[in-house]
Amino acid sequence: MARYCDLPEEVLEVIMSWLPPDSLKRFRRVCKSWHVLINSLIENPVFVAKHLGNMKKKKLSSPFIHLRNVLTTDYTEMLQAHHFLTLAHDGIDDDYDDDFDNNDYIPCVTDDLRFLVCDLHNMFMKLVAHCDGIICLSAFDKNDFFLLLNPAIKEFKIVPNACPHDGHEARAVGFGCDSSGNDYKVVNVKSMDEDEDGPYKVEVFTLSSNSWKEIELNEEILHFPIVEYQVVYCSGVCYWYFWVWTCTIVSFDFGDEVFRKIPLPENVPRVEKEWNLLAEWTKIAVWNESLVLFFYTELRPIVIDMWVRDASSVGVRGACSWTKHLTIGPLEDIKYPLAFWDPDELIMETEDGEIVFYNLQSQELNDHTICLEPFNSNRLVTYTKSLVSVLKRE
Amino acid sequence: MSSSSTTTTTTRLLMLKASDGVTFEVEEAVATKLGAINNMVEEEGSEDLICLPNVNGKFLGMVLEWCKKHANNNTNSDKGNDEVNKWWDKEFVMDLDQNTLYHLLMAADYLSGTELVDLLTEKVASMIRGKKVEEIRETFKIKSDFLPGQEEEIRKKNSWAFE
Numbered sequence: 001m002a003r004y005c006d007l008p009e010e011v012l013e014v015i016m017s018w019l020p021p022d023s024l025k026r027f028r029r030v031c032k033s034w035h036v037l038i039n040s041l042i043e044n045p046v047f048v049a050k051h052l053g054n055m056k057k058k059k060l061s062s063p064f065i066h067l068r069n070v071l072t073t074d075y076t077e078m079l080q081a082h083h084f085l086t087l088a089h090d091g092i093d094d095d096y097d098d099d100f101d102n103n104d105y106i107p108c109v110t111d112d113l114r115f116l117v118c119d120l121h122n123m124f125m126k127l128v129a130h131c132d133g134i135i136c137l138s139a140f141d142k143n144d145f146f147l148l149l150n151p152a153i154k155e156f157k158i159v160p161n162a163c164p165h166d167g168h169e170a171r172a173v174g175f176g177c178d179s180s181g182n183d184y185k186v187v188n189v190k191s192m193d194e195d196e197d198g199p200y201k202v203e204v205f206t207l208s209s210n211s212w213k214e215i216e217l218n219e220e221i222l223h224f225p226i227v228e229y230q231v232v233y234c235s236g237v238c239y240w241y242f243w244v245w246t247c248t249i250v251s252f253d254f255g256d257e258v259f260r261k262i263p264l265p266e267n268v269p270r271v272e273k274e275w276n277l278l279a280e281w282t283k284i285a286v287w288n289e290s291l292v293l294f295f296y297t298e299l300r301p302i303v304i305d306m307w308v309r310d311a312s313s314v315g316v317r318g319a320c321s322w323t324k325h326l327t328i329g330p331l332e333d334i335k336y337p338l339a340f341w342d343p344d345e346l347i348m349e350t351e352d353g354e355i356v357f358y359n360l361q362s363q364e365l366n367d368h369t370i371c372l373e374p375f376n377s378n379r380l381v382t383y384t385k386s387l388v389s390v391l392k393r394e
Numbered sequence: 395m396s397s398s399s400t401t402t403t404t405t406r407l408l409m410l411k412a413s414d415g416v417t418f419e420v421e422e423a424v425a426t427k428l429g430a431i432n433n434m435v436e437e438e439g440s441e442d443l444i445c446l447p448n449v450n451g452k453f454l455g456m457v458l459e460w461c462k463k464h465a466n467n468n469t470n471s472d473k474g475n476d477e478v479n480k481w482w483d484k485e486f487v488m489d490l491d492q493n494t495l496y497h498l499l500m501a502a503d504y505l506s507g508t509e510l511v512d513l514l515t516e517k518v519a520s521m522i523r524g525k526k527v528e529e530i531r532e533t534f535k536i537k538s539d540f541l542p543g544q545e546e547e548i549r550k551k552n553s554w555a556f557e
Contacts (some may be wrong), residue, residue, distance in 0.1 A: 004496060004518075004534040011503050014511055018519030025552075029527045029545045031536050054516075154554045389557050 008035065016041060017051045018058070021133075021152035021385045042153070048303075048387045049182075049292075049332070052132055055216065055384050128186075129175040129233040133386025136175030136186060140230050146186055148207070151152075152385040159186060162203050162212040169194050171224035174231055174238035178254040181353050183208045189217075189224050197223050204257060218258050221251055234286040241284040241293075249284070265293065265307045265322030287340050293322070301330035304337055326360060339381050347382070407444040408435070409459070420458055427461040429506030440478025446505070453494075453501040460486060460510055487517040492533070 007015075016024060016038065024042065028035045041047045041359055114338040128136040133152055139145035140168070149156035168190035175186050183285045186205040191197070200222075230241040239262065242248045249262035283294040284329075291309040296302055306328060310321040328337075328346070334356070338347045346358045406432070408423040425444075434444055446454060463482050489500040490498065495517060503508040522530055527545075531538060538545065 004492075005536050007496075007499065008503060010501060011511065011515065014515040015518045015522075018516045019523050023523045023525070026527060027530055029540075029548050030538070032539050034536075035548065083515070095478060154552065156556045158556070342420060377464050 005366050012037065013041065013047065018054050020055070021387055024387070025153075031137075039053050042387050048389070051385045052384075052388060054387060055133075064099075093175045121362055122185070123263075127381070128173050129231055129238060130381060131177045131184065132177060132381045132388050133384055133389055134184060134390055135383070138170075138173050144188075145206070146173075147389045148184070148186075150386065150388060150390055153387055153389065157390040159205055160210065160212075162188070162205070168192055168201060171200065172229060172231070172240050174240065174252055176233040176252075176254045177236060179236045180255050181208075187254075191224065191226075195226075197225065200224060202259075206268060215257055221290065222259055222261060223248065224250070230284045232284050232291070234288050234291055235289050239284060241282070242336050243282065247282065262291075262309075265324070268357065269295075283337055285337070285339055288343050292340075296336065301332045302334045302336070302384075303330050304328040326363075328358065328363070329358075331365065333356070340383055400403065407442070407501070410454065411443060411445045412449055412451035413447050414450050416454070418454060418458055420453075420462070424458065424461045424465040427465055427509075429508060430455070431505060433506075448504050449498075449501045450499040453497045456494075456498055457501050457505060457507060457510065460513075461507070464509070483513050487513060490517065492521075 006388075019027070024038055028038045097357050116361060128138050128146070130136065134148055134150050137147040137149070144161045146159035147156055156377065159223075170188055171191050172189040173187065175184070177184050184207040188203045188205070190201045190203070192199050192201055200217050202215050202217050203212050204215055223298055224240075225242050225302075227242055232239050237251050237253045239249055239251045242250070245263060248262065251260045251262050252258070253260070281296045281298065285292045286310065287306075293307040294304050295307065296304045304327070305324060306326045307322045308324065308325045315367060332350075333348045333352070335351050337358075338349055338355070341347050341357060346359050346360060348358055348365075349355050358364070359366055407419050408422055408425050410418045410420060410425065410431070412418070417468075422435065426435060429443060451455070464479060487495075495514060499511065499514045499518065502514055522533060525533075530536070540548075
């Protein structure tokens with residue numbers, strides 16, 4: 001008979017490297033030896049790295065959703081982490097359990113985060129970006145205030161203030177991983193002049209050293225206008241999408257700490273006429289580790305062009321190619337696309353604020369929907385849960 | 395037609411003998427996908443019969459079947475190769491029952507088939523993730539050895555850590 005308890009510890013360790021953080025934490029209660037083993041594994045950088053790799057692999061290669069949450073932010077509710085674990089989806093077991101009625105694994109952990117944030121001077125926070133399970137939040141009205149948190153292991157860190165604290169206005173903020181150095185960084189571009197474009201001051205916070213440093217802005221022609229921007233992180237690089245007069249994508253590579261201007265796709269039919277109008281009808285996203293642009297218009301039913309940037313050209317200055325991957329729609333009652341759930345499923349928001357899933361293969365909306373109440377923000381991301389600590393780094 | 399360079403090397407055959415006496419004749423390139431056999435071949439040299447007293451024939455056969463597929467698929471360097479392997483792996487673990495899975499995993503671990511261990515552990519993980527603590531004890535035949543209250547203590551120790 002199968003006696004799984006007789007599995008050698010090294011095999012048990014590999015099994016555990018495939019388990020989402022929630023399950024791992026819960027399974028500490030199985031018995032004393034599991035308690036000791038799991039506690040030591042989540043402290044072990046080698047295991048944490050392997051685990052992270054597995055969680056990412058899982059996301060890319062299967063439609064399973066156990067590993068992901070969807071986070072939403074809106075101006076009044078601050079950050080909400082919605083655990084989409086009860087979602088009916090083909091072939092999926094739910095990752096909730098008896099903790100469900102014990103406040104630990106409630107589907108919405110808003111209260112927890114709100115508690116954190118209120119505790120921290122009652123600030124309104126917004127989601128900057130996320131990477132390897134770590135989420136970076138910044139304060140709306142305080143330029144130097146950043147939080148890094150990993151909700152899966154319940155850790156958060158207040159990033160120390162940049163020194164000297166200068167109060168200059170933040171124009172672009174990003175967060176990501178320097179994969180070569182295995183380090184996480186926050187980048188903060190500030191303008192020395194409140195109303196004008198530049199001169200700019202660029203500061204980079206490095207988690208391993210727990211400190212800020214100032215770096216040179218390499219590109220003279222770069223502008224960081226005073227506008228809301230979209231920002232995504234993808235494979236060691238973060239991308240800001242600004243829309244004012246002209247649309248611009250600027251990237252920052254966390255490895256070489258260099259800014260680059262990313263050309264937009266040419267020949268976007270919907271774009272040519274009215275850049276201004278278009279600004280509001282564009283979304284930047286990440287798909288299969290590539291940068292994606294969605295173009296649409298105010299016309300309804302909505303038609304969305306999905307453009308994909310050739311991943312192989314990442315980092316090569318100027319040499320960059322965009323391909324129109326797909327035209328989605330016309331779709332009734334859809335407001336806009338939000339993010340990719342997995343390579344085949346695009347999450348979209350309906351006019352009623354409902355969340356729906358569009359399958360890129362079948363080119364149809366799926367039957368399942370999910371209600372996020374209140375959902376009136378167009379900021380929604382999917383992320384991979386990890387065991388990566390924001391506190392203990394050597 | 396000229397003979398391609400890849401087939402000019404003579405493929406050596408190894409005999410693998412399972413615990414129940416069942417023997418398998420396999421190409422060296424296939425068997426050496428298993429780290430343990432690779433070591434034996436390298437260390438012991440010309441020995442053609444390898445006895446594996448810890449693995450029975452049924453499971454050794456399945457492990458070798460997996461090795462064969464992966465060895466074959468790896469020879470042609472197609473781009474879709476990865477996809478084929480992935481698809482085949484999925485089929486391989488699809489209908490494994492708990493008992494077979496356990497013995498296969500033990501065999502793969504004993505034979506140091508790292509890739510196969512990865513595949514099988516992922517399957518085990520997919521079966522237990524999201525499960526309740528009680529269900530895990532049931533599956534793994536583990537009895538809780540916590541003192542009264544200890545388990546509850548661990549459950550409660552779940553507050554945010556910060557700096």
